Amino acid sequence: MGPYTYTDKFKKQFQSSKLNGILFATPPTKLRSGDTFLPRPPPVPPLIASNAYLGPPSHCLQRIFKEAGIKVYHSAPKKLHGSLQSHKDKKDPSTRAGVYRIPCECGKVYVGETGRNLPTRLKEHRAHGRRGDFDKSAIVKHSHITDHRVNWEAAEIIAPIQVWHPRRIREAIEIHKHDTVPQDIGFHINDIWLPLLPTNGTSISTVTP
Known part of the structure; x- marks a missing residue:
């Protein structure tokens, strides 16, 4: 046995310390030929x-x-009142913002959008006609030039939409769909989408702005 060295003393001190299990742990036994590690099975969900x-x-x-x-x-548990319909009357669409349509006796229509209710917007159209501001209302201008009667009573909201940008897109789609009086086409729709849009007399229920 050789002389006791400083290295042996240092090793002995560490073997007796808490680091013994880390620094001087016995290395794992080597696998024999053909031995494989089996993967830990995944936890079984409850x-x-x-x-x-x-x-x-x-x-x-x-x-x-x-x-x-x-x-x-x-x-x-499901409660009875959850299955019952509300007794309140449905809100009149004409009191909501959205895209509206005003028909003319000739069969053409005017399509517009408003963030207010329909009666208020119709009053504005009629006021333009009384003041002679025909350039501010396409339907009034059409009536003045052609001497056609506007069917104000048949005006209606065709798409109640509160948000401005989707409302403008829907307005452009409805203008493309209907046979309108000469008017601003509204929001520009790229020509690539036009083959997918409905035309006169077709439904627009599947088109969402």
């Missing part, structure tokens, strides 16, 4: 069930399921 809460019977069922390894969550 079985979960949901059941309407029915008072004490629900707690009894919860204990039974728990013994079978199934975790049960209780949910509130």
